[in-house]
Amino acid sequence: MPGVAPAQTPPPLPGIIQRVAPPQPPDLGPSLLPPETGAVTGPGATRLILPARVSIVGNTALAEAALRARFAALENRQVTLAEVEQARLAILGAYREAGFPYVAVRATLAASPRGEIELRFQVIEGAIAEILLEGEIGPAARQARRFLDPLVGQRPLPAAALERALLLAGDIAGVSARGVLRPIAGEPGALQLVVQLARQPFGGFFSLDNRGYDLTGAWQGLLVGQLNSVTGLGERSEIAILQTDGNGQSFLQVTEEFFIGGSGLRLRAYAGGGRAAPGSALAAIGYAGDTRVAGAALLYPVIRSRPLNLNLSGQLDAYESTVEFRSAPGESRSRQSRDAVRALRFGLDGAFQDAWLATAPAAAATTGLLRFSQGLTTLGASDGDGALTARLGSDFGFSKLVAEASRLQPLFSPAEGWLVSLFGVAAAQWSDDVLPPAEKFYLGGNRLGRGFYAGQVSGDRALAGSLELQLSTMFDLPGLRLGTQFYAFRDEGSAWDNGPFALDRSVGSWGGGVRLQFDERVQLDIEGVRRITRQPDGANTTPLSEDAAYLRVLVRF
Structure with missing residues (x-):
């Protein structure tokens, strides 16, 4: 972009709502199964019987051949009623292992025509008759x-x-x-x-933090309001408004999401727009960046359970970004760049709970995401051959792959009511193309690269990780139970560009803070950061201060 250094320009607006919104923990827990049936005991448990034949009836889900091993040893020998009870429980266990815990089994004795004793197990398979x-x-x-x-x-x-x-x-x-x-x-x-x-017909949240880009306003507020399930489609109508101090950056997005049928398939559609009008030197040349976004996605839960979830998604995104400013003092603003991106995205994301660490006081939660994006050169997309692209040589028919994984692992409880956990996240992006700016991987913000604004360092390829040691407890104060989590972290990330004007940059930081949960609605985060990287924009730029402090207020409603 002529006349403006890349490090001075604000990060692209597409995706800003997701970058500013607080991360959502996975919704996981153990499966809710009925308790296992205990053995029926009594004074007759030692009574002996001699069954000449043992049979099973009523079983439709499991074949007799699969169940016979549970009771075959009772046939043609003297056995106690306690042994019969153990066989009954074994049949119930087989059904439970196969995923059918709502089953009853009865054991009865009957005389055969020849006067012999027949032991019969009757399976009663449960079924829902009404809701x-x-x-x-x-x-x-x-x-x-x-x-x-x-x-x-x-x-x-x-x-x-x-x-x-x-x-x-x-x-x-x-x-x-x-x-x-x-x-x-x-x-x-x-x-x-x-x-x-x-x-709950209404919902949403308000988030305020100071992690924004200085020239558009470090303080950024995000208000999200939701109207829930007014019709029979179980829809959510959402409006999100982002505003920074000094009106340096504004964005509004509306989203509609509803179910299609009864399989769990959902359709999500969104549209929005915003403007970036940074201060300082960019304000002197009348810099104004306008963005319009729209898209639709289909999301399907392949697995939906309490301990394990797996989702497939397909999405079409379209956005258009233009930048105007004055080329010389006294001139009117003119268009300096225009990017029109159309992209198909296919994703797979999931989360699961496990007790892999046997000594841990609680189960661990792991999440993963894999997303492939393919740029389109149709539907009004830029062709990349014009001189007005925001990044010279951008390939609008790009391909890229993003992967991310995280794990929250409880470690031990140093005292009653205290929990020490380790949280780690790693993310990467790979592309062989010169990507439009909004498709690059952003380092910084509230997750990967704390101490830097989101997009301060970006690349066509990137690798980033974060480790966080957490100490959580609950303080009982007069009229208040204050959930408290102290934490210390170390973030590191590197980004690499493709093309003839490639830049390789990295960010590194460490620090700590406290998250205060006043109730289920109000949360306050306070964080201090020591920047290891102080010149993320290059060796010839003014170093950032070594230390920084961040604050976030989150109110849910």
Whole structure:
């Protein structure tokens, strides 16, 4: 871009809402299974019987051949009733291992026509016969029914199907769902599923921090408001407004998301726009950067459970960024660059919970993401051959791959109510192309490269990581339970550009802080940073101060 050094220009606006918004922890937990059936004991447990034949009836999900090993040893020999009970429990265990815990097994004795004793195991496979919804959530109940009704008649009832349906019902915007199974009297195996529903019609959050780009305003506020599930599609209508101090940067985005059918498939569409009008030397030349964005995505939960989630996504993004400023004093502003990007993206993301570290006081949570992006040279996209591209030589038919993984690992509890954990995240981007600026990997912000604004260092290729040691506890104060997390971190990242004007840069920092959770709505973060890298923009630039302090206030509603 003529007349403006790249390090002076503000980061591109596409994706700014995601960069400023607080990260969301994965929603994980152990599967909610019914308790295992205990052995029935009594004074007759040692009574001996001699079954000439042992049979099993009522089993449809598991073949007799798969179950016979559990009771074959009882045939044609004297056994106690306690041994019969152990065989009954073994059959129940086989069903439970296969994912069918809602099953009963009865053991009965009968005389055969020849006067011999026959031991018979009768399997009663549970199935949902009716579903009752409790709680008034308006038209959103229709979407809950789409998720829940396919459970009716599944015999035996799979635990995974029940868990998925209840979780999907809870994924309806603003809705919480809790299920209870009750036996129906007089119908062996018949169950009634009672689902308790509640709806919060409005939601959102406000975040304020000072991690922004100095020339557009270090203090940046993000207000997100949500209207939940007004119709039977379980939709979320969202508006997000970003504003920095001094009006140096503004952005507004609206998003609509709703379910398609009862499989969990969702459609998300968004559109927005904003302007960057930085101060200092850029204000002197009348710099103004305008951006318009729009896109649509399909998201499908391949696996939806409490301990493991896996999602597929396909997305089409379109955005257009223009920059205008005066080439000389006294002149009117003229267009200096225009980038029109169209990109298809295909992603896979997931999260799981595990107890790999046996000595840990709590389960660990791991997340992962893999996303491939392919730029399009149609639908009005820039061709890269014009002189008005923001980055010389940009390839608008680019290909790139982004990968990210994180893990929160509880380590030990030094005292009652205290927990020491280690959180780590690593991310990388790879491309062989000269990417448009908004498609580069950004270092800095509130995750990877703390102490630098998001995009202060960027590259076509990048590798970054962060380690954070956390100490969490709860302080009981008069009228307040204050959740407190002290932490120390070390961040490191490097970025490399492609093309003839390639720049290789890196950032490094360490520091610590405290996160204060006043209640489920209000959070205050205070952080101090020591910058290891003080000239991220190059050797000929003014060094940054060695130390920095950051503050964030987060209010959920």
